[in-house]
Every structure is written in C-alpha cells, then in structure tokens.
Amino acid sequence: MGIHNELSQIRVENQSTTKQKAFSIVSAITIGVILGLAAKLVDAQGINPIFDDIGGRLGIWIFVSTLLAVFSYSPKLAAVKVFFFFLSLLTVYYLYTVFILHFVSIREIVFWGMCAVVSPVCAYVMWYARGNGTVSSLVLSLSITALLSEGYQLRDAYLPEHTHYYLIPILMGIYLIMAIVLLFIIPTSRLKFLIILPISILLSFIIIYFNVLGRLFGGLNGVL
Template sequence: MGIHKELSQIRAENQSTTKQKVFSIVCAITIGLILGLAAKLVDAQGINPIFDDIGGRLGIWIFVATLISVFSYSPKLAAVKVFFFFLSLLTVYYLYTVFFLHFVPMKEIIFWGMCAVVSPMCAYVMWYARGNGTVPSLVLSLPITALLSEGYQLRDAYLPEHTHYYLIPILMGIYLIMVIILLFIVPTKRLKFLIILPISIIMSFIIIYFDVLGRLFGGLNGVL
C-alpha cells in the first residue's frame, strides 16, 4: 500500500472506462500487426536496406513501445498493451516467415520472444516516465540510452552492398530524431531534458565502452 501511494505521487492513473481500455489494447494490437507485416515486407531484395536495418534492430521497437507505454491510462494497461503489441508484431512477422518463406529462424524467434516476455515489466516502469519528480527523468533516460548506444554503433552496421554504406549517417540521423521526439514529448516539463540527456549520454558511454549490447545479444540484435 505504501509503495502504491508513493508511485501515485509520481504519476496518478487516469480514469478510463472498460470500453476505452479495450479500444486502446485493440489499437496496440493493430499497430503491432501493421508494423510486423511492414518489417517483413521490407526485408527483401530490391528494398532500400535502410528500412530493413531499422526494423531489424531494437531501437525502433523500444521507441514505439515507450510511446505506447507513457500514453496509456495506467501502468498495468501499459504492460498489457505493450505485451500484445509485441505478440502481434512477432506473430505476423514469423508466420509470414514460416508459411511463405518456408524456414524457421529458431534463434531469432527465441531472442525476440524473450524480449516480448520481459516487455510488460519494462512498460509498467516506463509508464512513470511521464510523471513528476526525479524518478521519471531516470526512467526516460533508459530508452534514450538504448537509442543513443545503438545509434552510435550503427557506424559499424553491415549493409548488403558496399554502395549502401552512405546510408549509415541517415540511419544514425533517424535514431537521433527518435531521441529528440522522446525528449520533447514524454516529459511533463520541457526543461527535464537538461537532466535526462546528460544521464543518457554518460550511460551510453559506459555501454559503448564495455560493449554491453554486443555481450548481451551476441549479434542477434539485427535480425527480427
């Protein structure tokens, strides 16, 4: 009870009807289905590799999941919505892979399945990023740190043809745009970015220096 009271001081749940909750969950599922199909369709020869390289990495999905979380009515609903978002996204992506392309990328399915399993806990915490006090700044610094770290490491990104390496600055620019969007639309007070950004930069430096993403994902973060 005490923890719940403290959390409500950071951010109070918005009142919503059952109809509103169901509608928001359906919207999250729909977004997942559309983005899952889009991610699969751009994963084909002849398609500009910039789209495939974005869709096959964690950054874009962290960005979308963060927005779904913070603009939910409650932390519990955020957890449900993000879980169903990833479930629908991965279902349509890998059903297409199995039934139309006739192969089963088991390692990738396990990796992204694990991401879907832990996503509700992350979404629950992320909901408080749009709250009051210092805690929301620390919470929001987490996805921004992930975007900065992965965006910086795109300088070593593999693209199918050497002639496509000119696209890497564009990819890095897209990551920067996602960071800017989160910094300016999530916090309740604009000046909070003066706290969030330095924290994110410091944590990103640590992650990059110790190659945390490489050690955790071992190259799997690049194949949806």
C-alpha cells in the first residue's frame, strides 16, 4: 500500500468501465495493425526512403507508444495497450514479410521481439509522465531523450541511394517535431518545460557522447 500511495501522489488512476478498457485495447491493436502494414509497404523500391527510414527505427514507435501509454486510464491498462500494440504491429509486419515476400531474419525478429517484451514495463512507468511532481518530468524526459539522441545520430544514417542523403535533415526535423509534440501535449503544467528540456538535453548529450544506442543495439536499430 505504501508504494501505491506514493504513486497515487504522482498520478491518480481514472475510473473506467470494462467496455472503455476493451475499446482502448482494441484501438491500440488496430493502430498496430495499420502501422505495421504501413511500415512494410513503404519498405519497397520506388518509395521515398525517408518513410522506410522512419518506420525502421525506434523513434516513431517510442513516440506512438508514449502517447498510447500516457493517455490511458491506468498504468496497468497502459502496459496492456502498448504490449498489444507492438504484438499486432510486429505480427502483421513479419507475416507479410514471411508469407508475401518469402523472407525472414531471425536476428531482426529477436530484436523487435525483445522490444515488445519490455514494452509493458516501459509503458507502465511512462503512464506517470502525465502526472505531478519531479518524477513525472523525469519519466517524460526519457522518451524525449531517446528521440533527441536517435534524431541527432541520424546525421550518419544510411539511405539506399546516395542521392537521397539530402533527406537526412528532413528526417532529423521529423524527430525534433515528435519530441516537441511530446513536450507540449503531455505535461500537465507548462512550467515543467523548464525541467524536462534541460534534463533531456543533458541525457541526450551523455548518450550521444558515449554512443549508448550503438553499444546497446549494435546496428540493429533501423531494421524493422
């Protein structure tokens, strides 16, 4: 009860009916199916590589799952929604890859499968980002840090054709927009901007300087 009371000080769960919870989960699954199919369809010749490069990296999925988590009725529901979002996303993506394109990469499936497995824990924690106090600001800064860090490192992104490298600044701009959207629509108080932004920039600098993303993912990020 002690921990529950402490967490309630950060954010109080909203009352919801079984029907509302079911609709919320089904909506997350639907979004996952649509985005999973879209991510696969843009991974084709003749499609502007900027779309494939967005869909094949963590940023867009961190952005979407953060929104799904924080705008949930409770942290438990946030965990369930985000897990089913990733499950439906990856199921559609890899079913299409295996049965339509007749291609499979166990290494990629393992990587994104691990992301799906840890997603409920991340979503549970992220739900408190739309709460009160310093803890909520610290939680939200994690998503923004991930976007800023990966967005900055896109300066070295590989695009299939060298003539497309002019798109990298646009790609980086999209990441910046996603970070700004989270920064402005999630905090319950505009004053939190003064806390979240400096923390996010500092953490991003540390991650970039020590190449944390590269050490953790070893080039796998970007191969959905």
